[in-house]
Each structure stands twice: as structure tokens, then as C-alpha cells.
Amino acid sequence: MTATPLMEVDDLCVHFPARGGGVVKAVDGISFTVHKGETLGIVGESGCGKSTTGLALLRLIEPTSGSIRLDGIDVRGLHGKALRAVRRRVSMIFQDPYASLNPRMSIGDIIGEPLEIHGLHTGKKQRRRRVDDLLATVGLNPAFRTRYPHELSGGQRQRVGIARTLATEPDLIVADEPISALDVSVQAQVMNLLEDLQRDLGLTYIFIAHDLAAVQHISDRVAVMYLGRIVEVADRVQLYTVPKHPYTQALLSAIPVADPDVESVRRRIILSGDVPSPLNPPPGCNFAPRCPKVFDDCRSLDPPLATVADQDHRAACLLYAACRPVGST
């Protein structure tokens, strides 16, 4: 099976001017490809730039530089109608189902709005039928059409958010922390729904989350972000079984597991300190100030993301020869 690229992101940067001068490099030169039908997970801690990346892909935040190609066409050069067409094909699910639904609109109007905007299923009857279909697709009774967001539980609201996202029949869905506001038992319901929809509708996902266990479960490949950069990207099994970057290793070692025997023997790599400010990132490798494996070169050389193991397993760390500049030892 050959993988067809759906979206190719190259050297994407999102920089914000900071008050009092200086630049916050929220996303600082990331490149990745998403293939048709796969799920690419993006994990990282708060402030790593994962959500900004998601918003930049839809140009809900304008990228500073770099390219975003959808089926080979650079989205960054598009305006007006052409841009709207892209936003029909690339859609987004947001984190907070309490904040992302307009409390004064009925569920039917919320799901019908994207149809209105994109001029799909015109005519009252057709639109209502489409809304009912979408509700059924996400496992809600069509009677929900006349209800309002405050009458729904968190899980039901997130289903409405998903139905709205599906309304325009997108190819790619960017899901930004879609389950983190939900209770554990409801998280599993929503993840199963997303997987069913992917299988039935042939969807491609970019799944952004801080929950490593959930990302591993749902993704085919996983990218790890730290301070605006991708520090490692690999097939999910590879990433979770043989992580290469010291940050990924620390992150994985910190996930608590619901088994007291595992917990009693686990050895956590406790990172010291906090993530440095993106306003003033350290010279050399961004992770050097907290890295347990740091050595001299790390404080001056900035390692590129390069292939360090089989199956296109890439990492950005000077421990690996592929990331060191030619001529150095």
C-alpha cells in the first residue's frame, strides 16, 4: 500500500510580536506530512505550540512563513472563495464543548450553520434531513435538533461539535484536544466514535493532545513537540517502545499507569525546572537546559530533525550522528 500525501507542511513558522519588543516563536520551523486515511498525533505540553499549529493549518492564525500544501496546492496563497473551499475540506474539532457551541443557537442551527455558509443542501427540507443524518452519524437522536447546548452533557456536546465538523464532508479533520474536557468513561465513547467515522468516511485526522496514552491509542504516527519544534516523529509503536529523544523518553516515563505494580517499580525521569519561555529560547538545543543527557555541544548547536532509526523514525538530538553537522565528531 502506498501512502498518498494529503497535507504537506514545510518549515511552518508562527511568530507573534511580544509586548515590549521581541518575538514569541510559538511555532518555529516544523515540517510534516499527513497521508490520506491516517491519523497523525501531535503531543506536547502546554505552550509547546501544538494548538497554534492546528489553527495555522486552517489559517485561523496566519503563519509567518513556510508552506501548507493540500493536495499539492499551497493554502497560504489562497484568498476568498478558494480559501473557503479549503476550509470546507479541512475542518476542526475544538477542545471545550462548553465554549465552542453558541449557547443561543439550537443544536439544529449549530450543525446547519456550516451548510448555510458553504451553500450545501439548500432548501429547508433537505437541510433538516442532512442535520438529522449528521446527528444519527454521531449517535444522537434527531430529537436533539430542537434542544440547546446547556441541556446536553459534555459528551453529547462534543458529539454535536463533531457533527458540525462533518457537515461539510471534510477530508481532513484537525482535532485539538477533543477529549480532554470529558470524563474518563465518556472519553472512550468519543474516541471510538472518531475511529468509526474514520473507517466509514475515509477521514484523515490530525489529533492534537497532551494525553500520551490517548494519542498512542488513536494515532498511526506521532509527532512530539517541544517549544515550537517537532523533536521526534515516528510510527506510534516505535515512538512508544523505542523513543529516541530524551524529552520523549522523559514524557513517556512520566505517564501514570493505573496499575500499582507498574507504578511501584517504575523509574520516572523527573525533569528539573519548567519549559523555558518561547520569547527567549536558549541557544543551541531548546531542551538542553532540562535534558538529563546534555553535553557541551548541545548548548551551541541546534540539531535538525533527521532520520535516526528504521521506518523513517526521526528525532532532533545531537546524540545521533544524523543530527550532527558534517565534520563534527
Next chain:
Amino acid sequence: MTELEPLLSVRDLRVRFGTKRGTAHVVNGLTYDVTAGETVAIVGESGSGKSVGVTSLMGLVRQPPGRVEGEAWFEGRNLIGAPSEVLRGIRGNRMAMIFQDPMTSLNPVLTIGRQLGESVRLHQGLSKRQADDRSVELLDLVGIPAARSRLSDYPHRFSGGMRQRVMIAMGLSTNPSLLIADEPTTALDVTTQAQIVELVQGLQEQFGMAILWITHDLGVVAGLAHRVLVMYAGRIIESGTVRHVMQDPRHPYTRGLLASLPRPGVDRPDRLFAIPGLPPDPVALPPGCPFWERCSYRLDERERDVLPELREVEPGHSVRCLYDVPVEVSA
């Protein structure tokens, strides 16, 4: 052998709230003990009553609209119905509390030194200088670097993890015998969460206080708790040692919850187990088992309205279920 006197003894605690839609029965008869020096985790999802069950002990539930009944004995005193000046003397003193969101539990317009100093001066009657020294000592203890120079900083200068450390320092300032932690790591990143859990465990070893840790995160519980109480619809539905509850869960809800977690490093089954449906509305609780509607083990429709009692299935392990759920049917 004499039984060790529990530090905290909660008996048939009930909390209800008057709402526009009717009376919400949030906590419906909680009974448990916490022994000196042990860590007890209360686990549950939103609306299970886990937070209200504990904040009501400290007199932090406003009455009305709330109504708190039952008993909660702490160091020889019943906290329920105790006059507010008695509670004030216990709260933040013998019994300390840390909350979920360290961003909102610190006052943004007062320096860290002022806020930390306030709690030690209030409860221990120290002078300004003594309070500063004690504050530095406490900040050192919770791992805040260059502590003295940070006393004059405002909360916004601290990261989330650092603020939670400050809250812990504040909680420890009076040498409490019980530390109540309400989702203290939920707002934190996973690497920071690991730091905080490690810190609290170290401090417990050093000072020997008991901890009542309220959380929805079963992973954190596994590494931290000695005993676990699982709550659902305002009741304890399973209790036991951490091994009992997490390795040999007997209630269908506990089983479902554990089975619905994706496990890092373990290859996935294609679908996660998901508990169908939603918890019952606290305004309209069913007369019988509150989990009945969602339960895949229920046997006899005629028992729908029977409310199961908490019963011991092995020493120290109790479950509120009508049935003996077979071990091998684990989800």
C-alpha cells in the same frame, strides 16, 4: 490488639442542594475512615460527589442552598455543624487543603511572601521576620529555587507547577495532620504532575501527615494511594486497598472505568471499552442501584429498584453491588 483510632471518621455524610429543578442529592451517605499517615484516594467522575463530600467537611459548602448532615470526627471534634470559629481554627491548621487550580487559589495582587507569611502568622503568631524565615524554609522544602529572592514576587511570575508548590508550602506551614488535595495535579502537564506527586510523597515520608487525595485520574492513584474509595452518584461503590480496587475490581463501574483507559506502551485493542450512557441526574436519582441503567452485568429486572448495600467481599475490600461479578468476565 487495639484498633488504631482513625484521624478522620466520616459517618453517613449527606449533602443536598436546593435547585430550581428540585433537590439535588449530591452526597448520599458517605462513611469512611482515614488513619494517621495513610493516603486515601477518592476517585470518581464529575458529578460523583467526590469534591463536595470533602469540602463539606471543612464547612466550605454554603448553607443554604446546601444542606449538610451526618458526622465527621476529626481529632475528637465533630466538624459537621461546628461553629465557624472552631472550623477556622482547624482549617488551614490541623487540616490543610490544596486545590485544583493554583492560578485561582492565590491572590494575584499580593506577593508570595505576604500570602505565605499570612498563613503562618495567623495560625502560629509569628513576627514578620520570623514569618519570612519560615516562608523561605517552606519554599526550600517544596523545591523552589532561590526562595528568599522570590518572596517579593507576585503569583503571575510563577509557572503552574511552581504555584502548586507554593500552595503545598502554604498547606504544610502549620504541620497539618491531614492534607486534603482536591485534584491538585489536574491542571498540570504530565512532567510537572510527576514532579508534584514525587514531592508530596517525599513530604509525607518526612512529616507523616495523612493525605486525602481527590481525583479522576486512576493513573495517579495507582502510584500514590494506600486505599481507594470509588464514588458514583454520591455513594462509595467500591473501597479497598489500591491493589484490591485496581487489580481485582469487583464493581462493574470500577471495571468499566479501568477497561476504558488506553494504556501507554501496550498495543491497542481496536476499540476501547466504553461504558454506555451517562451517570444519573442528582435531581432524579433512581430508587435502586444508580449504575443499573449502564450496567452490563445486571441479572434480574425485578431487582432494578433494590438499592445494594456496601458489603465486604474479602477483608478490607467492599463493593456496593447485588451480584458477585465473575472474575473472568472482566471487560
